[in-house]
Amino acid sequence: EVQLVESGGGLVQLGRSPRLACAASGFNFGDYTLSWVRQPPGKGLEWVGFIRSKLYGGTTEYAASLKGRVTISRDDSKSIVYLQMNSLKSEDTAVYYCTRDFVQYGGSKPHFSYAMDVWGRGTTVTVSS
Amino acid sequence: QSALTQPPSASGSPGQSVTISCTGTGRDIDFYKYVSWYQQHPGKAPKLLIYEVTERPSGVPDRFSGSKSGNTASLTVSGLQAEDEADYYCYAYAGNERVFGTGTKVTV
Numbered sequence: 001e002v003q004l005v006e007s008g009g010g011l012v013q014l015g016r017s018p019r020l021a022c023a024a025s026g027f028n029f030g031d032y033t034l035s036w037v038r039q040p041p042g043k044g045l046e047w048v049g050f051i052r053s054k055l056y057g058g059t060t061e062y063a064a065s066l067k068g069r070v071t072i073s074r075d076d077s078k079s080i081v082y083l084q085m086n087s088l089k090s091e092d093t094a095v096y097y098c099t100r101d102f103v104q105y106g107g108s109k110p111h112f113s114y115a116m117d118v119w120g121r122g123t124t125v126t127v128s129s
Numbered sequence: 130q131s132a133l134t135q136p137p138s139a140s141g142s143p144g145q146s147v148t149i150s151c152t153g154t155g156r157d158i159d160f161y162k163y164v165s166w167y168q169q170h171p172g173k174a175p176k177l178l179i180y181e182v183t184e185r186p187s188g189v190p191d192r193f194s195g196s197k198s199g200n201t202a203s204l205t206v207s208g209l210q211a212e213d214e215a216d217y218y219c220y221a222y223a224g225n226e227r228v229f230g231t232g233t234k235v236t237v
Binding site: 035037046047050061063064097102113114115116117119121122 | 132161163165167169174175176177180181184186216218220222225226227228229230231232
């Protein structure tokens, strides 16, 4: 079964720098771009950033509003993607989801759809003062 | 990159259709074909409904359909059912950035 499971959330003090993790199973982790999406309580979804597969450089892109405060990394040997958050603010309180980019294999080259076809259940980060 | 604009709410009776719009800023929906839609029930993770404007992943009923005209994408839910009551989000690829819509709560 294709699955993503986030961990590392909880009650975190203002200004701290937690690291969230997302463990993948059921698919070739190294072939995929992985993203983080967050959702503050009662609000909409916000794209945080993504990390490409090593085949495409393993590079990262981040939302402009968060650039400099978050870092996404991956360990393909463990099938884990991480979200390092720095200097937490109260507005960082949210459910954090890990997602997989939808890629179709089967032709001469992979077809990227730039959508998210697999989501984890999320991990909740609550920033306390 | 600003959020894509969606109406806050939409509603319809069982069996009717409802259409949700998603308007971009010109650097996203207008230029790219990579618009997707997600359904989210309370307390649950979002689920992919539509990708590349009009395509449905396997397992998604054909009651859900997508379209795009200029800078506005749309999701239509036909033959509304009680389980369609949820929040719906559009999402677009804008080069190296991605952006979600503001979300629409559909009431059946």
